[in-house]
Amino acid sequence: MAADDATITDLLQAVNATRGELARADDARQHALAELRKDVEAGSKSVTEVTAKIDRISAAMAADIGKLQAAMNALSTKVGRPTAGMGIVVSEETEARALCESRYRLRVPKFDAAMPFSPADTDIDDAMNAIRGIRRLFKAPAGIEQLGPAERKGLSSFNLGSSGFILPPEMSSTVLSCLTDASDMAGVVGSTTISGPSIKFLIDNADLDIATWACDVDCWSANRVADITRGLGEAEIKPESLRYIVCASRDLLEDASVDIESWTLAKVNRAVRNTISAAIMTGDGLGKPQGILQPGAGIPICDTSDATPAGQFTWQDLIMLKWMVPMQFHANGGSYLMNQDTFARALTMSDTTGRPIMIASPTQAGTFLINGSPVTIATQMPSVAPGATPVAFGNWRLVYMLVNRRAVTMQQDPYSAGFCVLFKFEARVGGGIICPNAARLMRIH
Numbered sequence: 001m002a003a004d005d006a007t008i009t010d011l012l013q014a015v016n017a018t019r020g021e022l023a024r025a026d027d028a029r030q031h032a033l034a035e036l037r038k039d040v041e042a043g044s045k046s047v048t049e050v051t052a053k054i055d056r057i058s059a060a061m062a063a064d065i066g067k068l069q070a071a072m073n074a075l076s077t078k079v080g081r082p083t084a085g086m087g088i089v090v091s092e093e094t095e096a097r098a099l100c101e102s103r104y105r106l107r108v109p110k111f112d113a114a115m116p117f118s119p120a121d122t123d124i125d126d127a128m129n130a131i132r133g134i135r136r137l138f139k140a141p142a143g144i145e146q147l148g149p150a151e152r153k154g155l156s157s158f159n160l161g162s163s164g165f166i167l168p169p170e171m172s173s174t175v176l177s178c179l180t181d182a183s184d185m186a187g188v189v190g191s192t193t194i195s196g197p198s199i200k201f202l203i204d205n206a207d208l209d210i211a212t213w214a215c216d217v218d219c220w221s222a223n224r225v226a227d228i229t230r231g232l233g234e235a236e237i238k239p240e241s242l243r244y245i246v247c248a249s250r251d252l253l254e255d256a257s258v259d260i261e262s263w264t265l266a267k268v269n270r271a272v273r274n275t276i277s278a279a280i281m282t283g284d285g286l287g288k289p290q291g292i293l294q295p296g297a298g299i300p301i302c303d304t305s306d307a308t309p310a311g312q313f314t315w316q317d318l319i320m321l322k323w324m325v326p327m328q329f330h331a332n333g334g335s336y337l338m339n340q341d342t343f344a345r346a347l348t349m350s351d352t353t354g355r356p357i358m359i360a361s362p363t364q365a366g367t368f369l370i371n372g373s374p375v376t377i378a379t380q381m382p383s384v385a386p387g388a389t390p391v392a393f394g395n396w397r398l399v400y401m402l403v404n405r406r407a408v409t410m411q412q413d414p415y416s417a418g419f420c421v422l423f424k425f426e427a428r429v430g431g432g433i434i435c436p437n438a439a440r441l442m443r444i445h
Contacts, residue, residue, distance in 0.1 A: 025060070032057050096127035103158055129154030175263050181270070183379045185277040188335075189400035189431070194239070199403055201434055203233040239405035239430035240288055244271050246423040253421065268425050272408055276429055280400060281380035289431030292400060293382075293389065298436035299399070300324075301389065301443050311386050311444060315349045315357040319371050321442045322393045329395040329438040335374045337392040339381040346370065386444055394439020403430040 036053050100119035119127075133151030147155075192199070246264055253260060276289075283291040290297055302324050304317045318336070325334065338346070347368075349357050358375070361367035367374050373393070382388040405428035413422040 029057060029060060032060075092128055092131060093124065095131055096124045099127040099130065099158060100124065123157075126154045126157045130158045175258055179270075180379075182274045182277055183377055184273055185280040185378060185380070186273065186402055188337075188376055188378075188396050189280060189402055190397040190434075191402040191404065193404045195405075197405075198236050198238040198430075201235045201237075201401075203235050205233055235432070235434060237289075237401060237403045237430045237432045237434075239403050239428040242272060242275060242427045242429055244268055244425040246425070247417055247420045248423070249420050264423065268408065272425070272427060276402075276431075278380060280402065280431055281378065283431075285432075289402075289429070290433060292392065292433070292439070293380075293441070297433045299392075299394070299433065299439050299441055300436070301441045303443050303445050306445075308445070311384070313345075313384065313391065313442065313444060315346075315351065315370075317442060318346065318357070318391065321391060321440055322371055322373060324440045325394060326437065329398060329435075332395060332398075334393060334395045335376045336370055337376050337378045337381055337394075337396075338390060339379055339383060340377060341383045342381065342390045343368075343375060343377055345384065346375070384444060389441040389443050391442040392439060393442075396439065398435045398438040399433060401431060401434045404428075405430070 032053070036057075039049075097119060100123045101117050104117050104119075129150045131154075133147050133155045136147055136151065246268065248260070248264070279289040279291060281291045282293050283289045284294060285291075285296075292299060302321055304313050305320070308314050308317055322334070322336075347356070347358050351357055358368045358370050361369050361374065364374070369375070381392070382390050384390045406426075408425055408427040411424040411426070413424055416422055
């Protein structure tokens with residue numbers, strides 16, 4: 001009580017002092033205005049002198065207002081100063097109700113707005129004890145052992161899981177993702193759908209399309225007749241099984257505040273797409289498709305020019321790479337493949353007159369052209385280094401064939417994983433090189 005009396009006495013003294021200062025300032029201002037009125041009525045002062053006096057009065061008023069603001073701040077500081085006899089009992093019940101509602105929202109995330117939450121009196125008492133226990137924990141050197149039974153019970157009632165969070169964070173319905181996406185190469189190459197165990201292509205490796213003039217031979221004999229099946233081979237592409245399993249607890253499926261179905265399907269889509277794209281570019285052909293960059297794929301390799309510095313490439317090398325591909329494969333389009341690092345290097349190149357070799361496409365927004373051919377960013381391509389093949393050019397729909405036997409299917413398994421539910425996804429996909437002569441790889445020397 002002595003502390004309360006001393007605080008009240010200090011507040012009264014401060015209020016009286018502030019009242020006295022305001023009264024003296026107001027008297028001085030009234031006196032100055034009365035003198036100014038007499039001078040104006042008598043006409044003894046010029047307009048400039050009257051204006052100057054009004055400015056001085058205004059400055060004095062501004063100074064008085066500043067003093068009043070400072071005094072109010074000082075009083076507010078004294079009123080809000082935490083002392084032994086000035087707790088926050090007035091707002092403690094409000095905080096207790098908010099704590100009870102937070103616990104209810106965590107237990108029942110899908111609540112009905114038409115049925116508002118109303119805590120019981122016992123829950124409010126426990127919440128108030130928990131709040132007191134939290135505040136004492138910040139000052140208790142011995143830890144929780146120094147708290148009373150009621151405060152310990154309150155803290156136990158509002159322990160939100162094993163994480164030990166006392167106040168829950170607000171959970172957003174958006175799942176943030178900063179993962180780096182790999183390029184989707186399935187849309188770049190050719191594709192077909194089959195209904196059998198494999199697909200076979202006939203390969204014509206014999207050049208028999210040469211006729212003979214009648215005057216070049218004496219007579220037409222059987223040895224002049226060519227067998228059309230000579231050099232005819234087969235290429236078979238078999239689909240392989242591609243699998244992905246998601247394990248989710250029933251609690252997650254029942255209580256998730258986000259759209260868990262869409263999020264899971266997006267994860268599956270990303271996993272399948274990245275695996276297929278990686279196989280198209282770098283697959284070794286063992287239980288998976290054979291990739292474009294594999295040495296045994298058969299795509300011809302062109303080295304950079306001898307005049308090109310080691311470990312680099314020039315714009316002349318890019319143009320030569322394109323025109324090393326036979327003209328017949330240029331008719332239906334072709335494109336360069338490179339990763340972002342190589343693409344950035346090509347963007348900085350210019351010809352002998354200073355013009356950039358890479359220009360924006362006038363018809364397709366976001367597409368750049370080198371010598372009239374578009375550039376496709378493929379994150380699976382290697383970076384520029386000696387011995388690497390960072391750039392490729394070809395008509396990729398003719399070079400590579402992706403075979404789809406069965407689309408991604410899902411099977412739910414609620415038994416094999418105990419208390420978790422397994423979602424098994426499977427697809428059958430295959431792929432392989434069908435025309436290696438329709439592309440070229442550029443190798444850095």
